[in-house]
Amino acid sequence: MREAPHEVNKEREEPRYNNRLIIGLGGIGSTIVNNIISQIKLYGDIPENVEFMIVDTDPVNLAKCDQVSEKHKIQILPHENQVKLMNPWLDPRLIPPRGANGCGNRRIFGSAVYNTYGSQIIDAANAICREMSQKTGKEGFAVILISALGGGTGSSFIVRSAIDIRNMIEDNFHVKPFMIGLGILPLKREGNIYLANAYGALKELHFLMQQKEEKVVAGMNYLNPFHMFLLAGREIRGQDGSFEVIEGIKHFLIDLGFIPSKREKGEGKWLDFADIHERTLGNEDKFSTLGYYEYRFPKEKLLAYFKIKEEIPRMYQKLAEMKGELGLIQGEIREKEEEAEMLNKRIGDLNNKIFEYETGGGILSSFIKISKEKVNEWKITLENARRDLEKAKEILNDLLSKIERKEENIRNIEKKIRETEAKKETLHDELNNPPLFDHLHQVNLKDEEIKFLEERKEMLGEWNFKRVMEELNREDEYLSFSHEQLTNVEFVYKPLVNYIHTRGRDINPKVMQILTDKESYGLVRKDPDGNPTYADDRVEYIIGVLSTAPENIIPAQYHQEQIKKSLEIYAKDAPIPYHVPPAKTWRYNFAFYTLMIGLKIWPPAQGLKPRLKELGWIKDIYEQRNHEEVAENCCLFYGKWEAFTALTGIPYKLGNDRRNVRLVTEYWKDYRIITDEALWDQVPLMVATAKVPVDEITRSFDIIINEIESFEIAQSGKAIDSVIRKLKSINDSLSEKNRILNYMQWIIEINMEFDNTMRILRRKEPLLEKNKIEGVRLIIDEIRFDINTTIVNQKKKIEEMLGDEIPKKLNEVQLLYDELPDTEKSWTIQKKLQEMGRLSKEFNAIKIDFLRDIERIENPLETLNEKLMEMNKLLGSHKEGEPEETSRITGGRDIYTWREE
Ligand SMILES: Nc1nc2c(ncn2[C@@H]2O[C@H](COP(=O)(O)OP(=O)(O)OP(=O)(O)O)[C@@H](O)[C@H]2O)c(=O)[nH]1
Ligand SMILES: [Mg+2]
Structure with missing residues (x-):
């Protein structure tokens, strides 16, 4: 089925990624890896070229992951003093309280923990890789890192360890590993800290993904470690998909051969790592995702149900047998108790007899002559009886503890029966009424159908x-x-x-x-x-x-x-x-x-929502947080000041940790998730958007000008009628002002967007095709012409007309009628004169407001003009070292100003 362009030379490519290391980080990451192992084991042993490893700061969670061998569970238990010693920059208030889970949702603490104990993770990964490559005889590696992005441990470790693991494999095995990351986004209704953590983690992952060149700082290469980073969300179309997302990831990775099982080897499959590698080339700076739809017949569940159904009667039978045995033992105990009673009685009698004889006062001594031998015989019998009694007691004791054990066993089996019955009920429910998911549809089975299939259960193995x-x-x-x-x-x-x-x-x-x-x-x-x-x-x-x-x-x-x-x-x-x-x-x-x-997860244009909706909701929460709160959501570069400076160009200050922490936090707070290409791609759109309100303002002014320019006074007796009509429409046209002010508001927003965008663009080479640059320049010229010439002239004209010409004309009309003798002023004319007077007053009031308000558009327009000039400059002769100069123009917040501090 493979199409021609997908043909890949297997002999050359496949061995490169033969060994697969799958690493689960933090709570959910570890759980997913644990689930993957159970799934693979359903179909046989784990292939020798696949190894798993999980890392967490939470021992309870690690203990729950029962499928992972102890050797491959990396438990990191942060010791407060050690973390403090290694991270003098860490504000002690950021250390989670004793008893908090893992990193307590604090990514900044996750960073400090990684600084302290990260080498344990890398050493463990190294040992696993070495062992695996010795077993398989091959050196190529593919590594899959899985974690949630909302927690503290996984979301920090995935950012930090990806670089270290890549570097470790390159250094020790002299091959470039193929690296895949998989991050799980939180639900919308999770606590703020989770949402903000996810945004912090995405920013840092995105930052790493933008590192397209090798940059070695203190022996560490910060080149983007990921070939592909997959995002999956727990909330899909407003529904909680916690279960589906874990199922989906598990099946996706196994069925598609990312993680080979004995059944699905990964070789000769539709898609191998060499194919994936080819597809990711050039897209390593962007996120990816997976889609999943599954229609499933519950064969495994059905078989488990049948098995349990058969097991339960066997368990009851066993219980009956045990109860029978219990009865037998109880019988034996009764026998022994009777025996002991009898022996006790005999011992008492003998003691009495011997006592009476030896004291000489008894009845026996007077009537019967008893030889000494006889007494001795009694004594021997007494001894035997005592021994028998001891033995009987011993046996009785044994029997009693035996019965205790039996009773315990019976209780256990009864408990097991109850549990199994409950499990049977659950399975039955799951077969009858499986939960409905958007991505996963399981066939439901009615009781008759279950019975029908039970009678043919051997066939289930052969059918499909x-x-x-x-x-x-x-x-x-x-x-x-x-x-x-x-x-x-x-x-x-x-x-x-x-x-x-x-x-x-x-x-x-x-x-x-x-x-x-x-x-x-x-x-x-x-x-x-x-x-x-x-x-x-x-x-x-x-x-x-x-x-x-x-x-x-x-x-x-x-x-x-x-x-x-x-x-x-x-x-x-x-x-x-x-x-x-x-x-x-x-x-x-x-x-x-x-x-x-x-x-392309970012918003496609100014004022629009991001294409990845999750980005919208995690961003909103993040941006409501203050500096201290945001610090908790950041991880990368704390304590690694040298790397921070090398990668961002922002100088750190030796020995001033508080300032350095602030710089790093501030950097992340301002960081925008978008690629350079996309940012430039939005420039035509931004500029076109700026043109619209400017066009609209000139159009509104034109409407007003047209209205007032055509103010002519008719020379006949109809003059007053035309003035009234005209005044009404002029007054109406001046309400255009509201539209103009709305467009001004839009311009203010556009100016802000220009600020935000140009702050980043100033440091980048223009990545726009030549013809587009020309188109954009043309629009810029047109807008600037409108701002500097058209609108200026229009305003001037309107001011003159409103302030001067119209009042003059109104005066003329007034005079015309003033000169008329009273006898010629009919009742109608008088009414009309009153109306004209009222409209003139209204006109004067509206006019004053209008002239005052439209002054307000001047500033935003002037700012836009400056932004456009700067944009023109950015599009043209971009040179290194220019940003400091241009940043003054906008007056916006600019991270470059840090240089001057
Ligand atoms: N799919 C799924 N996700 C979950 C579940 N419980 C929690 N999560 C996600 O996991 C995120 C927290 O990640 P964890 O892996 O628990 O955290 P961690 O990496 O162990 O970090 P700390 O516990 O803070 O040290 C949350 O934001 C949730 O989105 C669950 O039952 N199913
Ligand atoms: Mg945890």
């Missing part, structure tokens, strides 16, 4: 999904949830995050008109359907994979072309946008996975 649904007479349903779903766009790509691929119709139509005005500016092309195509909307690479046993596919219903088309919508005009080969996997699952490489 399609066959079993036919046997149940549910083939229509099978078709609907498998094949038909695949041709529905939504299901084809179902990403595990809330990603909106296009900016769609969100852009103001007037801005759009400017952008797509091909004749004048040539900024944005239209596709054949007339929709604008923005390079920034495109997902760089989309791969769709159908994963099921081939027997489950109904060829006539599997519309591969249609699926491809659906994917194409999101891939836009990406060079090789999709790939839909079926992967051979499980017989009872019908799954469709998508791998989407190169997401």
Whole structure:
């Protein structure tokens, strides 16, 4: 099924990434790795080229991960004094209180812990890699790092350890490992600290991903360690997807061969690491995501249910047997107790007899002559009886402890029966009413169907999904949830995050008109359907994979072309946008996975929401936090001042830790998640957006000017009528002012956006095509002409007319009527004169407001003018060292001002 351009030379490529190391960091990261291992073990041993490792600061969580060998659990227990000693910069108030879980959600503390104990993680990874490569005889490595981004431990360690592990493998094995990161975003309703942590972690990951050149500081290479960083969200379309996201990740990684199992070796599969590597080239600076839809028949659950059903009667039988044994022992005890009683009695009698004889006063001595021998005989019998009694007591004791043990066993088995019954109930419920998920649809089974299948349970091993649904007479349903779903766009790509691929119709139509005005500016092309195509909307690479046993596919219903088309919508005009080969996997699952490489998660334009919706909600929370609070959400560079300076250009001060901490926090607080290309790509849009309110203001002024310029006084007796009409429409036209002020508000926002964007652009080379630069310059010139000439003239004209000419004309009319003798002023004329007087007064009042208010547009327009001049400069002759100079113009906050401190 592989398409020609995907052909990869296996012999050359595959061994490079033969050894796979999967690392779970923090609570959720470790749990996912633990789940992956259980899943792989379902189908046999773990292949020798796959190793797992988990790292956490929370021992309780590590203990729960029972699938990971103790040797591969890296437990980091931060010791307060040690952490303080190694991190003198750390404000002690940031150390989590005793008893807090792990890093207590503090990324800054996670950073300090990593500074102190990180080498343990790297040493462990090194030992595992060494052992694995000795076993496999191969040196290539692929490493997958998994963690949640909202916590303290995983979200810090994933940023820090990725660089160290990459460097360790390069140094020790002399190969470049293929590195994949996988981060889980929090739910919208989680506490603020989780949301803000996730934003902090994303900023740092994004920063690392932008490091395109080797930069070695203190022996550490800060080149981007990741080839691909996948994001998955717990909340998908407003629903809690905690379970689905873990299932999805697990299945995605195993079924697609990222983590080979004995069943899915990863070689000769639809996609291997060399393929993935090829697709990620050039997109390492952007995030990616995975899509997941699964239709599942609960074969494993069903078999487990049958097994339990068979087990329970056996358990009851065992219980009955044990109770029987208990009865037997109880009998024995009764016998022994009687025996002991009898012996006790005999001993008493003998003692009495001997006593009476030896004291001589008894009845016996007077009537019977008793020989000494007889007494001795009694004594021997007494001794024997005593011994027998001891023995009986011993046996009795044994029996009593035996019965205690039996009773304990019985209690245990009763407990086990109760548990098993409960488990049976749960399984039964899960078969009857499986929970409904957006990404995971499990077939529900009615009691008769369960019974039907129980009678044929041997067949379950031989049948497959399609066959079993036919046997149940549910083939229509099978078709609907498998094949038909695949041709529905939504299901084809179902990403595990809330990603909106296009900016769609969100852009103001007037801005759009400017952008797509091909004749004048040539900024944005239209596709054949007339929709604008923005390079920034495109997902760089989309791969769709159908994963099921081939027997489950109904060829006539599997519309591969249609699926491809659906994917194409999101891939836009990406060079090789999709790939839909079926992967051979499980017989009872019908799954469709998508791998989407190169997401543009930022807002596509000024004033729009980010394409990755999660980014919107975590950003909002983060930005409400003050400096101290934000520090808790940051990790990278604390205590690594030298690297901070080398990578950001912001100088640290030796020995002034408090200041250095502040610098790092401030840097992250201001950091924006966007690539240089995207930022430049937004320039035409920003400039086109600026043109709209300026155009609108000139248009509003034109309306007013037209209105007042046509103020002519009719020469007949109708003069007063025309004046009244005119005054009304002039007064109306002056309400255009409100529109003008609205546009002014928009300009103020645009100015802020220019500030934010240019703050970053000032340090970057322009990354815009020449023709676009020309288009943008043209728009800038037009706007500046409007600001400096058109609007200035319009204002001047309006001021003259309103302040001077119209009052003069009104005066003329007034005079005209004043000269009229009273006898000629009819009642109607008098009424009209009154009306004119009222309108003139109104005019005067509106006029004063108007002239005062439109003065307010001057400042924003002047600022915009300055921004545009600077933008022009940035587009043209960008030189190193220029930023300090230009930053003064905007007066905005600029991180370069730190240089002067
Ligand atoms: N899918 C899923 N995610 C969860 C669950 N519980 C917590 N999370 C996510 O995990 C994030 C916290 O990450 P953890 O891995 O628990 O934290 P950690 O890395 O151990 O960090 P600390 O415990 O603060 O040291 C939260 O923001 C949640 O989004 C769960 O049951 N399912
Ligand atoms: Mg934890």
